[in-house]
Amino acid sequence: MQNDDLEFINCANVLKAIGTDLTQPSRAQIAKHLGLSRTAVSMVVKKLMAAHLISELETEKSGRGRPGTPLVLDGTHWHAIGAAYSSKLWTFCVVNLNGEPLLTHKEYVETTDQDETVKALLQGLGHVESKVNKPLLPGYGIGSPGLIDPKSGTVFRADDMGWTKPLPLKQLVEEATGKKAYIINRYRANGVAELTFGGHDLTKNIIYLGVGTGIAGSVYLEGTLLNSTKYRFGHMVIDPHGPLCGCGQYGCLQAMASEKALLTYARKRMKEDSTFLTAYADQPITAKLLVDLAEGGDPHAQSCLSYIASALGIAILTLANVIAPDEIVIGGPIGDASTFLVDEVRKAAYAHLLDWQVSSLKISKGSQGDYGSVLGAAAFLLEQKMELLLGEGCPVIS
Numbered sequence: 001m002q003n004d005d006l007e008f009i010n011c012a013n014v015l016k017a018i019g020t021d022l023t024q025p026s027r028a029q030i031a032k033h034l035g036l037s038r039t040a041v042s043m044v045v046k047k048l049m050a051a052h053l054i055s056e057l058e059t060e061k062s063g064r065g066r067p068g069t070p071l072v073l074d075g076t077h078w079h080a081i082g083a084a085y086s087s088k089l090w091t092f093c094v095v096n097l098n099g100e101p102l103l104t105h106k107e108y109v110e111t112t113d114q115d116e117t118v119k120a121l122l123q124g125l126g127h128v129e130s131k132v133n134k135p136l137l138p139g140y141g142i143g144s145p146g147l148i149d150p151k152s153g154t155v156f157r158a159d160d161m162g163w164t165k166p167l168p169l170k171q172l173v174e175e176a177t178g179k180k181a182y183i184i185n186r187y188r189a190n191g192v193a194e195l196t197f198g199g200h201d202l203t204k205n206i207i208y209l210g211v212g213t214g215i216a217g218s219v220y221l222e223g224t225l226l227n228s229t230k231y232r233f234g235h236m237v238i239d240p241h242g243p244l245c246g247c248g249q250y251g252c253l254q255a256m257a258s259e260k261a262l263l264t265y266a267r268k269r270m271k272e273d274s275t276f277l278t279a280y281a282d283q284p285i286t287a288k289l290l291v292d293l294a295e296g297g298d299p300h301a302q303s304c305l306s307y308i309a310s311a312l313g314i315a316i317l318t319l320a321n322v323i324a325p326d327e328i329v330i331g332g333p334i335g336d337a338s339t340f341l342v343d344e345v346r347k348a349a350y351a352h353l354l355d356w357q358v359s360s361l362k363i364s365k366g367s368q369g370d371y372g373s374v375l376g377a378a379a380f381l382l383e384q385k386m387e388l389l390l391g392e393g394c395p396v397i398s
């Protein structure tokens with residue numbers, strides 16, 4: 001291991017000790033927790049305080065032994081800009097390290113054309129930046145549609161946008177702005193927001209499934225995101241005789257439980273049965289309408305959500321048998337909005353699992369709502385704060 005790497009890791013560990021592992025610890029408590037010398041911890045603390053990442057509380061810790069000054073994260077100094085795309089709309093937000101939004105902004109895009117989409121993104125980033133007079137992390141967190149290479153930040157393809165040629169999004173943003181861009185799938189960003197701000201137990205293994213126009217999932221092992229392009233929950237085959245998916249396979253989870261699957265099922269039932277959702281025959285059926293009706297107790301809308309819940313239940317059965325997570329969160333625009341859906345998914349999954357698997361698997365509803373993706377994109381940038389602010393310049397620890 002390079003010495004620089006070691007210094008960086010020590011800085012990261014001290015920050016994690018203050019933010020997650022310990023409650024308002026003193027320097028001595030951190031030294032004991034990490035097995036480092038007090039001098040080494042004091043040097044790191046000095047560096048982190050100079051970077052406004054941590055601060056001292058004014059009161060001294062009381063109790064036995066020598067009292068020490070309690071240390072806490074400084075959640076209010078630095079701010080991060082996040083952006084996320086959904087349905088011809090870029091949403092932007094500026095948040096502090098506590099995840100509290102300072103402002104939000106929207107930019108509409110007329111088409112799903114790649115150039116127009118990037119143009120609107122750059123316009124929105126410039127606008128938001130001009131409105132903030134707080135210290136900003138020198139970069140952007142961006143929640144994009146599609147399949148993204150985490151290293152190059154290139155969007156390989158996005159079936160629901162009709163993007164079949166690669167879009168070097170990170171490169172385009174960095175060239176235009178001179179700042180670093182961190183690109184993450186928009187549903188994966190929603191998962192980052194859920195895990196960062198949703199009050200989950202980060203010592204556990206958690207899977208997040210975002211359900212919307214597409215389906216994307218994220219795996220968190222003890223709070224760390226497995227950010228690889230090579231796992232694609234939306235394309236788990238649920239039924240090989242099922243509908244054709246944009247990827248070319250039949251019966252993928254995305255083809256059976258996304259917004260399109262929900263609406264296709266509702267329209268099919270309406271065609272077959274003139275009493276089905278009859279009051280809504282003259283208006284466009286949307287996922288939001290079905291979710292709202294189902295939450296209000298409409299049995300027809302509920303049967304549509306139960307249809308996609310059964311496919312999600314089979315997906316969870318497989319995930320539970322392969323990964324055995326402690327918790328699965330059903331989020332995204334549909335999951336976040338529908339308690340009924342999550343109840344149905346729970347029923348469908350538990351029906352297939354053994355009792356001892358059921359007792360150790362919690363299935364919960366996402367909590368981040370409409371701003372989940374953009375908050376997650378900003379949180380994704382916040383995760384890079386050490387690298388952005390300190391680089392490899394942590395003090396030498398001996």
Ligand SMILES: [Zn+2]
Nearest residue numbers: 235245247252
């Ligand atoms: Zn597929």
